[in-house]
Amino acid sequence: MEWNKPPEIRGRRETERQQFVRATYAQKVEEKREAGDGPAPQLTADDLRAAGSRTIGPEVSGKCVTFCEPSPISWPIFSCGVATAMKSCLICKSAIEPFISFGRMPIANGFLTKEQFAVEPFYELATGFCKTCKMVQLTELVDPDKMFHENYAFFSSTSAGMAAHFESMAKSVKAKYLGPDPFVVEIGSNDGIMLRHFADAGIRHLGVEPSANVAEVARRRGITTISEFFDVNLAKRITAEHGQADAFLGANVMCHIPTLHSVVAGVKMLLKPRGVLVFEDPYLGDIIEKGSYDQIYDEHAFYFSVTSLDHLFAEHELEIIDVASQLTHGGSMRYTVAHRGAWPVTPAVAAQRIKETNLGLSRAETYEQFRRRVETSRDELMALLCKLKADGKRVAAYGATSKSTTVTNYCGITPDIIEYISDTTSIKQNKFSPGAHIPVKPHAEFAKRYPDYALLFAWNHAAEIKAKETAFIESGGRWIVYVPRVEAQS
Numbered sequence: 001m002e003w004n005k006p007p008e009i010r011g012r013r014e015t016e017r018q019q020f021v022r023a024t025y026a027q028k029v030e031e032k033r034e035a036g037d038g039p040a041p042q043l044t045a046d047d048l049r050a051a052g053s054r055t056i057g058p059e060v061s062g063k064c065v066t067f068c069e070p071s072p073i074s075w076p077i078f079s080c081g082v083a084t085a086m087k088s089c090l091i092c093k094s095a096i097e098p099f100i101s102f103g104r105m106p107i108a109n110g111f112l113t114k115e116q117f118a119v120e121p122f123y124e125l126a127t128g129f130c131k132t133c134k135m136v137q138l139t140e141l142v143d144p145d146k147m148f149h150e151n152y153a154f155f156s157s158t159s160a161g162m163a164a165h166f167e168s169m170a171k172s173v174k175a176k177y178l179g180p181d182p183f184v185v186e187i188g189s190n191d192g193i194m195l196r197h198f199a200d201a202g203i204r205h206l207g208v209e210p211s212a213n214v215a216e217v218a219r220r221r222g223i224t225t226i227s228e229f230f231d232v233n234l235a236k237r238i239t240a241e242h243g244q245a246d247a248f249l250g251a252n253v254m255c256h257i258p259t260l261h262s263v264v265a266g267v268k269m270l271l272k273p274r275g276v277l278v279f280e281d282p283y284l285g286d287i288i289e290k291g292s293y294d295q296i297y298d299e300h301a302f303y304f305s306v307t308s309l310d311h312l313f314a315e316h317e318l319e320i321i322d323v324a325s326q327l328t329h330g331g332s333m334r335y336t337v338a339h340r341g342a343w344p345v346t347p348a349v350a351a352q353r354i355k356e357t358n359l360g361l362s363r364a365e366t367y368e369q370f371r372r373r374v375e376t377s378r379d380e381l382m383a384l385l386c387k388l389k390a391d392g393k394r395v396a397a398y399g400a401t402s403k404s405t406t407v408t409n410y411c412g413i414t415p416d417i418i419e420y421i422s423d424t425t426s427i428k429q430n431k432f433s434p435g436a437h438i439p440v441k442p443h444a445e446f447a448k449r450y451p452d453y454a455l456l457f458a459w460n461h462a463a464e465i466k467a468k469e470t471a472f473i474e475s476g477g478r479w480i481v482y483v484p485r486v487e488a489q490s
């Protein structure tokens with residue numbers, strides 16, 4: 001059976017009203033530009049009424065978001081109260097060209113109830129490449145408080161593999177970088193999966209975690225945590241209260257923060273002269289090599305490489321002193337950064353720059369090729385799923401990951417194709433997946449009656465999951481994976 005769903009369900013289209021509002025705002029921007037510089041234009045209540053909105057409220061206020069401090073960027077071209085469209089690079093302010101769009105997309109971790117379907121927010125998920133500083137980034141940014149709040153659905157400690165990974169990261173930082181009376185700061189510390197190893201050792205520490213529910217789990221474990229968004233202003237307060245830090249840590253969080261200049265300025269201020277920033281994020285080189293487009297979603301504002309980060313840190317008189325590849329999240333990179341000249345630079349850094357050149361990370365054509373590969377992957381996955389359905393197979397999915405929101409909405413995977421998604425996170429269970437509205441069920445549902453096929457959305461945890469799901473395979477079940485290529489596996 002051919003995959004022939006119409007394009008409007010492969011990523012939802014914006015409504016007519018949104019299109020009208022966007023066009024009105026674009027026109028205002030154009031008028032401002034012709035009139036010379038000035039503050040960002042605002043949408044008025046009249047504009048919104050003309051677009052047919054009866055409930056204007058704060059949801060749709062024309063808002064200017066200036067990601068300044070210390071490096072201001074020019075105004076966004078559109079903001080609808082959910083997301084802000086950007087016309088220039090968040091790092092160097094040059095123009096950026098999108099190279100792939102996934103269409104209208106809901107909040108990746110916005111698992112919801114039936115009653116919430118009518119008010120579900122959407123934005124345009126697309127990524128662009130900056131030819132000047134080589135940073136790959138989203139071209140429309142969802143407001144942080146729409147993603148990170150008291151009902152945040154991602155709890156780090158749901159994976160035993162990740163717990164072991166962060167124990168080892170903490171051990172390595174302790175061994176290499178802590179001086180006398182050490183102080184450690186971690187941003188995006190979530191439920192304390194890494195910081196607990198410092199707290200348990202009696203080391204002075206501070207977690208900065210804006211999502212209040214996960215932060216509360218950390219606090220209950222005895223980990224000092226404040227629920228705020230880290231930026232240069234918070235760095236000033238932390239320095240005044242606690243002094244400077246030996247280590248500033250961040251796992252899967254630096255790439256989440258559009259105001260990255262402000263974060264790095266804060267890091268610069270907070271670090272002792274020999275202090276280090278150690279952070280890791282999904283690595284652009286792996287995304288390009290594996291075609292893992294599902295790493296692209298609202299929370300991931302940036303897709304880092306050594307090459308692009310060099311530009312960023314140079315502006316703040318910091319430098320990358322070490323890099324190390326990680327297997328986590330389908331391929332990550334750990335970067336260690338210090339004040340310029342404070343530490344020797346390991347040979348791994350230059351070696352990685354050469355690898356990136358060979359991979360073509362600085363060339364626009366690489367991203368065009370990536371787009372073609374992603375489109376092929378989508379078509380192959382849908383062809384396989386539709387064939388299985390046509391053959392009468394039962395198909396479920398495993399892991400209601402944030403990545404799966406991109407896959408389901410981009411490919412058009414609906415509940416008639418996937419019965420449910422099994423997930424161990426209680427806050428996601430008995431809700432529906434964002435956009436595609438596939439039911440999320442506890443693992444017991446999966447174990448009770450194995451499906452014929454399970455689409456492995458949590459493919460980054462494949463080793464851990466396959467090791468504990470041997471009974472599924474013994475029952476004749478097969479996994480479907482789509483990274484690096486679409487295939488059924490036993």
Ligand code: SAH
Pocket residue numbers: 144148149152154156187188189190193208209210211214228229230231250251252253256257
């Ligand atoms: N470090 C954990 C959590 C990663 S999820 C891990 O690797 O498993 C990203 C986390 O960053 C979320 O808990 C989110 O609330 C937090 N976060 C988002 N923006 C932040 C900011 N500006 N400052 C600090 N934390 C932030």
Ligand code: TMP
Pocket residue numbers: 158159160398399400401402403422423424425458460461464465
């Ligand atoms: P992640 O890929 O962003 O880490 O998310 C993994 C999701 O998969 C998370 O919601 C927890 C879920 N999960 C399971 O349901 N079972 C498992 O065995 C593992 C490791 C994760």
Ligand code: ZN
Pocket residue numbers: 089090091092093094130131132133134135
């Ligand atoms: Zn740039």
